[in-house]
Amino acid sequence: xxxxxxxxxxxxxxxxxxxxxxxxxxxxxxxxxxxxxxxxxxxxxxxxxxxxxxxxxxxxxxxxxxxxxxxxxxxxxxxxxxxxxxxxxxxxxxxxxxxxxxxxxxxxxxxxxxxxxxxxxxxxxxxxxxxxxxxxxxxxxxxxxxxxxxxxxxxxxxxxxxxxxxxxxxxxxxxxxxxxxxxxxxxxxxxxxxxxxxxxxxxxxxxxxxxxxxxxxxxxxxxxxxxxxxxxxxxxxxxxxxxxxxxxxxxxxxxxxxxxxxxxxxxxxxxxxxxxxxxxxxxxxxxxxxxxxxxxxxxxxxxxxxxxxxxxxxxxxxxxxxxxxxxxxxxxxxxxxxxxx
Amino acid sequence: xxxxxxxxxxxxxxxxxxxxxxxxxxxxxxxxxxxxxxxxxxxxxxxxxxxxxxxxxxxxxxxxxxxxxxxxxxxxxxxxxxxxxxxxxxxxxxxxxxxxxxxxxxxxxxxxxxxxxxxxxxxxxxxxxxxxxxxxxxxxxxxxxxxxxxxxxxxxxxxxxxxxxxxxxxxxxxxxxxxxxxxxxxxxxxxxxxxxxxxxxxxxxxxxxxxxxxxxxxxxxxxxxxxxxxxxxxxxxxxxxxxxxxxxxxxxxxxxxxxxxxxxxxxxxxxxxxx
Numbered sequence: 317x318x319x320x321x322x323x324x325x326x327x328x329x330x331x332x333x334x335x336x337x338x339x340x341x342x343x344x345x346x347x348x349x350x351x352x353x354x355x356x357x358x359x360x361x362x363x364x365x366x367x368x369x370x371x372x373x374x375x376x377x378x379x380x381x382x383x384x385x386x387x388x389x390x391x392x393x394x395x396x397x398x399x400x401x402x403x404x405x406x407x408x409x410x411x412x413x414x415x416x417x418x419x420x421x422x423x424x425x426x427x428x429x430x431x432x433x434x435x436x437x438x439x440x441x442x443x444x445x446x447x448x449x450x451x452x453x454x455x456x457x458x459x460x461x462x463x464x465x466x467x468x469x470x471x472x473x474x475x476x477x478x479x480x481x482x483x484x485x486x487x488x489x490x491x492x493x494x495x496x497x498x499x500x501x502x503x504x505x506x507x508x509x510x511x512x513x514x515x516x517x518x519x520x521x522x523x524x525x526x527x528x529x530x531x532x533x534x535x536x537x538x539x540x541x542x543x544x545x546x547x548x549x550x551x552x553x554x555x556x557x558x559x560x561x562x563x564x565x566x567x568x569x570x571x572x573x574x575x576x577x578x579x580x581x582x583x584x585x586x587x588x589x590x591x592x593x594x595x596x597x598x599x600x601x602x603x604x605x606x607x608x609x610x611x612x613x614x615x616x617x618x619x620x621x622x623x624x625x626x627x628x629x630x631x632x633x634x635x636x637x638x639x640x641x642x643x644x645x646x647x648x649x650x651x652x653x654x655x656x657x
Numbered sequence: 658x659x660x661x662x663x664x665x666x667x668x669x670x671x672x673x674x675x676x677x678x679x680x681x682x683x684x685x686x687x688x689x690x691x692x693x694x695x696x697x698x699x700x701x702x703x704x705x706x707x708x709x710x711x712x713x714x715x716x717x718x719x720x721x722x723x724x725x726x727x728x729x730x731x732x733x734x735x736x737x738x739x740x741x742x743x744x745x746x747x748x749x750x751x752x753x754x755x756x757x758x759x760x761x762x763x764x765x766x767x768x769x770x771x772x773x774x775x776x777x778x779x780x781x782x783x784x785x786x787x788x789x790x791x792x793x794x795x796x797x798x799x800x801x802x803x804x805x806x807x808x809x810x811x812x813x814x815x816x817x818x819x820x821x822x823x824x825x826x827x828x829x830x831x832x833x834x835x836x837x838x839x840x841x842x843x844x845x846x847x848x849x850x851x852x853x854x855x856x857x858x859x860x861x862x863x864x865x866x867x868x869x870x871x872x873x874x875x876x877x878x879x880x881x882x883x884x885x886x887x888x889x890x891x892x893x894x895x896x897x898x899x900x901x902x903x904x905x906x907x908x909x910x911x912x913x914x915x916x917x918x919x920x921x922x923x924x925x926x927x928x929x930x931x932x
Contacts, residue, residue, distance in 0.1 A: 379895070379896050379899060478882045480893060480896075517796075517798070517799060518799040518881045518882070519881060519882040519883060521877075521881070521882065528772060529772075529776075532773065532776045532777065532778050532779070533776075533777055533778055534776050534777055534798060645898065648897065652711045653709075656711050656885060
């Protein structure tokens, strides 16, 4: 009897919940899990008010996101997602994402050229990018080239990004450039790092770990993404952002729409909102994401802490997505065999 | 208590079914991944796995660290447990509380504390330099030594607690009796204490060894990718390489190593007992 009553109540509840959902439009997005409080204030809530809909946010890393999209391929749950350039090409190859109708994005023309169609397949739009260079102690060393990282007196004070991180391959690529090799197989720079593997303090996986290591002088230099720079700047140590002669590398994150999504219009509306000058400015001022919208103006202090400006955008030497995708397994195997031991 | 076996089994059935459906079946599916190939079942994936030098190295390192941590924990644990058991009841409670205290702190916080302690400017290096043992700071972080220290601190309480409960069950007169009969302290330990507390040692040893094999945070933070262990390699294989076959192989190796350790320790204990 009690069980019956319970079941009845549960059924009634789920019915009302279903009704409530049916009345309200819902947009499901899948994003990186960082700075969600800021995103909620700046992006999700204002959008919900504007569209009269509900934004359901799923977070996780790229592998989880792609696995979930693959699992729900026939009946997509996620309407739009953000990911790295390389992952979006991977999603495109698995036929998980669709061509983006950019005529529906009123802010599209305001984007820097590198953000417009980064993979050249019309299936992604960049919303933020970052430079990758070397943070270092100016009182202990001078860094003028990526090659300086492997010098005998510098290597024992370096944390180098692991090849498994987003910073790893670009940093190796720049190291290769410094050695005179432009080859995407990265064999030359991996060999060079392997030779110094015992000296190098660690091959880091999370840049958040580096702040503490820098503070206790465990390391004096490390290649990092600009998004991780702010906490270093606050350290009260003589730290600088290197401008190596080979240039800076970096990465870009892009928006994609899921193939077969039932809320395509809403997803495009949301993407356009995210790319608008107003929202991109607010996200930049909160130092959450560097803007891909070239109309964004920020104070000098903010600009110094993010990746900002047309010149920076043009000068970044990004590894092409297909190079990353086609070589990722080989890089890892080679790294594990030579450096990982 | 029950009128018949059927009734007892019927009562246990829901829990058993639940465990089977949400635990055993998924684990079986996960582990079968390592044996499944396009043309049927095969152990080729295992042969490939173990033929890679990195995997051999990581496997041996994990085994070596697990064994040394267990061995050292047993030695320190015995001394500590014996000292605690002989204390008067009020201080005994306090000491047990102190031993258990680290277990209540998040492993992440504990491990980060080691980064400060073992760092170039940390207390260990300062002490070494003050005493004059070294001229410059020694590198501890991101070495096997750091992982060993972290794991030992993490799991030593489990060994001490297991040994305390074993020593508490020891007949009060056993040690004095052996002494009266002329045994020296080594003989007391080897012929009286050890056989009578073997259960505690088996439980503590299994907990410490299994814990050391499967710990993730400690090797990840204190060892990093320069000191890969099976658990950190598993994580890398899943999240980066998307290689679920390798991951499933590592998972099975870890399970088998844990079982093997328990069986082996039990064997050793019962073999000593039958003498």
